[in-house]
Structure formats: structure tokens, C-alpha cells
Amino acid sequence: MITRDDLAAQDAADPLAPFRNEFALPDGVVYLDGNSLGALPKTVAARLQSVVAKEWGGDLIRSWTKHDWIELPARLGNKIGDLVGAARGQIVAADSTSVNVFKALSAALQLRPDRRVIVSEAGNFPTDLYIAQGLTGLLGRGHELRLVDHADVVGAIDSDVAVVMLTEVDYRSGRKHDMAAITAEAHRHEALMLWDLAHSAGAFPVALDSCEADFAVGCGYKFLNGGPGAPAFLYVAKRHQHDIAPALSGWMGHAAPFDFVADYSPAAGIRRQLCGTPSVLAMTVLETSVDVLLRVEMAALQDKSAELADVFMTLVEQECSGCGLTIVSPREAERRGSQVALRHDEGYGIMQALIARGVIGDFRAPDILRFGLTPLYQQFTDMWDAVAVLKDIMATGAWDRPEYETRAAVT
Numbered sequence: 179m180i181t182r183d184d185l186a187a188q189d190a191a192d193p194l195a196p197f198r199n200e201f202a203l204p205d206g207v208v209y210l211d212g213n214s215l216g217a218l219p220k221t222v223a224a225r226l227q228s229v230v231a232k233e234w235g236g237d238l239i240r241s242w243t244k245h246d247w248i249e250l251p252a253r254l255g256n257k258i259g260d261l262v263g264a265a266r267g268q269i270v271a272a273d274s275t276s277v278n279v280f281k282a283l284s285a286a287l288q289l290r291p292d293r294r295v296i297v298s299e300a301g302n303f304p305t306d307l308y309i310a311q312g313l314t315g316l317l318g319r320g321h322e323l324r325l326v327d328h329a330d331v332v333g334a335i336d337s338d339v340a341v342v343m344l345t346e347v348d349y350r351s352g353r354k355h356d357m358a359a360i361t362a363e364a365h366r367h368e369a370l371m372l373w374d375l376a377h378s379a380g381a382f383p384v385a386l387d388s389c390e391a392d393f394a395v396g397c398g399y400k401f402l403n404g405g406p407g408a409p410a411f412l413y414v415a416k417r418h419q420h421d422i423a424p425a426l427s428g429w430m431g432h433a434a435p436f437d438f439v440a441d442y443s444p445a446a447g448i449r450r451q452l453c454g455t456p457s458v459l460a461m462t463v464l465e466t467s468v469d470v471l472l473r474v475e476m477a478a479l480q481d482k483s484a485e486l487a488d489v490f491m492t493l494v495e496q497e498c499s500g501c502g503l504t505i506v507s508p509r510e511a512e513r514r515g516s517q518v519a520l521r522h523d524e525g526y527g528i529m530q531a532l533i534a535r536g537v538i539g540d541f542r543a544p545d546i547l548r549f550g551l552t553p554l555y556q557q558f559t560d561m562w563d564a565v566a567v568l569k570d571i572m573a574t575g576a577w578d579r580p581e582y583e584t585r586a587a588v589t
């Protein structure tokens with residue numbers, strides 16, 4: 179039996195507890211959706227205000243060099259590299275995750291011109307699959323997108339495969355792939371490996387270099403707390419950078435953008451993966467948020483996330499047994515990302531009722547209630563308070579209201 183007092187004691191002993199005060203969180207809210215939109219670090223507003231007023235307002239166009247705006251994508255890329263186990267010069271912050279999937283996938287197909295298969299998961303985040311469909315349609319060379327279930331990925335890799343494209347943590351269930359093992363398996367068949375780290379970066383340790391990934395992409399607005407629509411990132415292993423002729427050959431990836439010559443020639447290294455002008459204000463926000471994360475050990479985040487998840491799942495069993503909720507996420511911490519997913523046929527209405535009472539998670543069709551764990555700004559008692567509201571909603575049927583039946587544009 180877990181009691182709220184047990185959890186209060188755990189909060190008092192938690193070395194990460196002081197970080198909570200570094201985030202702007204509204205009163206009366208238990209925020210369990212940092213895996214979809216990370217919370218706002220308090221340092222962001224002042225930093226953004228200064229870039230807007232002093233740099234943009236005061237120094238105007240001179241800021242590109244005076245304040246090093248032009249270096250932001252590479253500088254921020256290196257900082258993100260520290261969070262995901264990538265040595266310098268292999269990551270840029272740029273564009274959206276979707277656009278970076280296009281860049282990575284097109285590069286991978288270029289590096290394996292004689293192969294026609296892209297392996298991915300049927301349950302992968304749809305945008306990754308949509309981009310693959312669009313790209314292969316554009317190429318018109320008969321590529322096959324081979325979609326298999328989570329457990330069948332390894333068996334689907336053979337000598338026809340150009341690239342394996344997977345998301346490390348399943349966005350619905352929270353199930354986690356073994357990055358090192360699958361990357362090794364792809365390489366055994368001379369296929370390339372593209373990882374989507376949307377639910378990994380900033381949540382727990384990732385070892386891109388040591389598992390010898392070829393490409394990776396990731397999202398700025400989830401666990402990196404970069405704000406709505408934050409720039410994403412792209413990793414290209416050093417060994418491939420020189421061999422790629424970027425399909426999105428924009429001027430920011432040119433060897434000499436300010437020579438204004440008519441012919442494209444790519445910049446050295448990872449810089450050729452840049453396309454257009456970086457979004458300076460958005461990158462400023464993301465950099466400020468990443469600076470907060472750089473002060474914590476990713477392993478410490480992972481440990482607390484595992485404990486929070488364990489408490490949450492134990493409380494769901496203890497307090498809500500018999501109310502029809504099934505725990506979908508793996509119980510073993512090593513097989514799970516930083517979220518807990520529950521299943522219920524009335525999941526949408528239940529989530530709306532939770533949100534109405536200040537417990538903010540999200541719903542993923544067809545029937546998944548998703549609760550993100552973000553140890554920097556969550557307490558153990560938050561788990562109790564969230565499950566207490568869930569228990570009440572299930573006991574009273576408070577989810578069963580007409581206003582919870584219509585789905586909003588964003589769920």
C-alpha cells in the first residue's frame with residue numbers, strides 16, 4: 179500500500195526537487211503532458227525579451243555576426259549532442275522533425291542506391307511514414323516501405339534493405355527499442371539506421387555515437403522544453419557527412435552562402451544539412467531550455483522517471499482496480515520510455531474529464547490515455563493527486579458527458 183505520506187517523504191528526499199521551481203507551472207495543475215509540449219523554464223522569457231529588444235531591436239541585422247545568430251544551429255546542435263551522446267559537429271538544430279526525416283531518409287537512400295526497401299513499424303509516428311511515402315513517390319524508383327510490428331523489426335531486415343527507420347520510444351505505448359542491438363542488426367545486413375528520438379532526447383541517456391547510429395532526428399518541443407513548434411534536430415554520423423548531396427540544397431547549407439553564386443556546392447560537415455535561414459527567436463528559446471537540461475545528469479532523470487512511472491502504475495492498480503483501465507506500457511523500466519499509457523474504450527472522455535480537473539495528459543486514438551513523466555518538474559505526490567482524480571472520475575462516471583464526446587482538433 180502506497181500512501182500520500184510515503185510520497186511526500188520521497189519528495190522531501192528528492193535531489194531533483196529544486197528544479198521544479200525553475201519552471202512556470204500554473205497552480206492547481208498536475209502537468210503530465212511534457213512528452214507532447216514541455217513546460218516553460220522561467221529563464222526563457224527574460225532571454226527572449228533580451229534577444230528581441232537588444233539584439234533584434236537594437237543591433238538589427240548586425241546581430242547575425244555580433245550576437246552569432248548565424249552559429250545558432252550548429253552551437254545548439256552541439257549542446258543537444260551532449261544530451262544524446264553525439265560528439266561535436268554531428269547535429270544541427272533546424273526545421274521540423276518531419277523535414278529532418280526527409281533529409282535523413284533521402285540521404286540514406288542515396289547512400290544505398292542499389293537497395294529498394296525502407297523498414298519501419300506500422301505503429302510508428304505517422305509523420306515519419308508519411309514522409310517516407312512522399313519521398314519514395316517523388317523518387318519514383320519503386321522503393322518499398324516495409325511496415326512490421328514492434329517485435330518483428332529484426333526479422334524484417336535483409337540484404338534488400340537500404341535503411342531501417344524507427345522511433346526509439348513508441349509514442350502510444352511507451353515501449354522502447356534496444357537501439358544498440360537493432361543498429362547492429364541493420365549494419366550486419368549493410369543497411370543504414372535512422373532513429374527518431376522525439377520521445378528520448380532530454381528524457382534519458384541516449385548513446386548515438388557509441389551505438390553507431392547513422393542518422394537521427396528529434397523534436398525540440400517535447401522533453402527539450404523548446405516551446406510550441408520549436409526547431410527540431412538532425413544527426414548525421416561524421417563518417418557519412420561528406421558523401422551526402424543534400425536533397426534540400428538550400429543556401430544556408432552552401433559552402434559560401436554569401437558569395438551568391440549560381441551553383442550549389444555543399445558546406446563541409448553537418449552544415450550542409452541546413453536549408454534556409456534559422457528561426458532565431460525559436461532557437462533562442464530552445465537553447466535556453468536545453469541549458470537547463472545540461473545542468474542535470476540524464477541518468478538521474480531516467481532513474482526518477484522510472485520511479486515516478488512505477489508509483490503511477492502501482493497507484494492505478496491500487497486505487498482504480500476494476501474500473502476497466504489497462505496498463506499498456508511495459509512494467510520493466512528498461513523497456514519503457516518516460517511515459518505511462520493506459521487503455522480504455524472511453525479514453526477520450528476520461529482524458530477530457532481529467533483535464534477539466536487540472537490533470538493534464540493527452541489522448542491518442544483509438545483508446546490510449548497518455549501520461550508523460552518529466553522528473554524535473556514533477557513530484558511523487560503529483561502521481562497520487564493525479565490518480566486520486568482518475569479514481570473519482572471512474573467511480574462517478576464524470577467522463578460520460580455530451581461535451582466530452584466531440585473531439586477537438588488537437589487531442
Ligand SMILES: *Cc1c(COP(=O)(O)O)cnc(C)c1O
Pocket residue numbers: 274275276277303305306345349374376377397410
Ligand atoms: C512528435 C513527433 C514528431 C513531430 O514531428 P513535427 O515535424 O515536429 O511535427 C515526429 N516524430 C515522432 C516520433 C514524434 O513523436
